[in-house]
Amino acid sequence: MxxxxxxxxxxxxxxxxxxxxxxxxxxxxxxxxxxxxxYGVEMALQLVDAAGGGEVSVVSMGSATDVAGxxxxxxxxxARATVVSDESLRGSDALTTAKVLAxxxxxxxxxxxxxxxxxxxxxxxxMPVQLxxxxxxASITFAKSVAVEGSTLRVQRQTELGYDEVTAPLxxxxxxxxxxxxxxxxxxxxxxxxxxxxxxxxxxADLGLAGPVGAAGAREAVVAIDAAEARQxxxxxxxxxxxxxxxxxxxxxxxxx
Numbered sequence: 137m138x139x140x141x142x143x144x145x146x147x148x149x150x151x152x153x154x155x156x157x158x159x160x161x162x163x164x165x166x167x168x169x170x171x172x173x174x175y176g177v178e179m180a181l182q183l184v185d186a187a188g189g190g191e192v193s194v195v196s197m198g199s200a201t202d203v204a205g206x207x208x209x210x211x212x213x214x215a216r217a218t219v220v221s222d223e224s225l226r227g228s229d230a231l232t233t234a235k236v237l238a239x240x241x242x243x244x245x246x247x248x249x250x251x252x253x254x255x256x257x258x259x260x261x262x263m264p265v266q267l268x269x270x271x272x273x274a275s276i277t278f279a280k281s282v283a284v285e286g287s288t289l290r291v292q293r294q295t296e297l298g299y300d301e302v303t304a305p306l307x308x309x310x311x312x313x314x315x316x317x318x319x320x321x322x323x324x325x326x327x328x329x330x331x332x333x334x335x336x337x338x339x340x341a342d343l344g345l346a347g348p349v350g351a352a353g354a355r356e357a358v359v360a361i362d363a364a365e366a367r368q369x370x371x372x373x374x375x376x377x378x379x380x381x382x383x384x385x386x387x388x389x390x391x392x393x
Contacts, residue, residue, distance in 0.1 A: 137190035137284065139180040140241050141214065142251040142267070143173040145198050145205035149256065158351065159358040160227055161257060163198070169205035172252035174212070174319035175312050179282055180250050181213045182317060187284065190247070191215045195240050197225065197233055200337045210330035211322035218243075222339045227351025230258070234266035239343035241271065248289070249309040253278060268309040276302050279312045 145167040147153060154162045184190040192214045196206055200221035210217055220236050254261040268275035280299055281292035289308050292299045340349055347353055373382060387393040
């Protein structure tokens with residue numbers, strides 16, 4: 137079984153964040169593998185082990201100047217990586233990102249594509265289903281359990297009331313939730329082996345994409361960034377026997393009652 141996992145390198149959340157003049161997140165500092173993507177990598181590794189053979193590859197779009205985050209996925213056990221890096225992609229929206237990843241993934245045969253539900257620095261949650269549509273695949277979102285039985289995918293899909301049991305034929309695309317598995321820590325042997333594993337860097341021209349990309353092709357843009365207002369201190373009241381009436385009056389004032 138050959139599985140492709142979409143991963144993303146993001147600025148270290150522990151470091152101060154900043155934006156450039158175009159309201160794009162500054163990615164010039166240290167980049168790490170998005171924690172949300174470690175669940176997909178681990179899930180893929182477990183599925184390949186259960187299948188008795190195959191390969192896990194990862195694909196990413198972003199800067200190739202620092203690929204430490206992608207190497208982290210290789211250190212976990214992925215066999216190879218592809219990074220699409222091109223200055224013209226700066227400012228891409230979710231749909232353009234999906235088009236780029238679809239073109240990169242379609243270059244090689246695969247049985248399953250895994251992705252996080254959403255990235256930790258974007259939070260759109262739309263890219264996986266767009267990617268599935270572009271690849272012509274069935275899409276199953278919010279997976280809390282994934283199993284493969286022959287050529288059939290069996291997923292427990294998380295819902296507000298519990299979970300749905302969903303099946304689909306392979307190939308398919310699944311977005312997994314945090315906690316679907318417990319990601320392994322990369323061993324020293326894995327870290328050393330990751331340095332020699334194949335990592336291909338592609339540009340837009342290598343993918344043969346039609347139409348504008350990056351900010352020029354984006355259908356959405358961040359027009360302004362404002363700091364969130366500081367939370368105001370609440371009111372404190374001493375109950376002198378009229379606490380219930382005060383609560384009712386407050387709820388009525390905000391039209392809850």
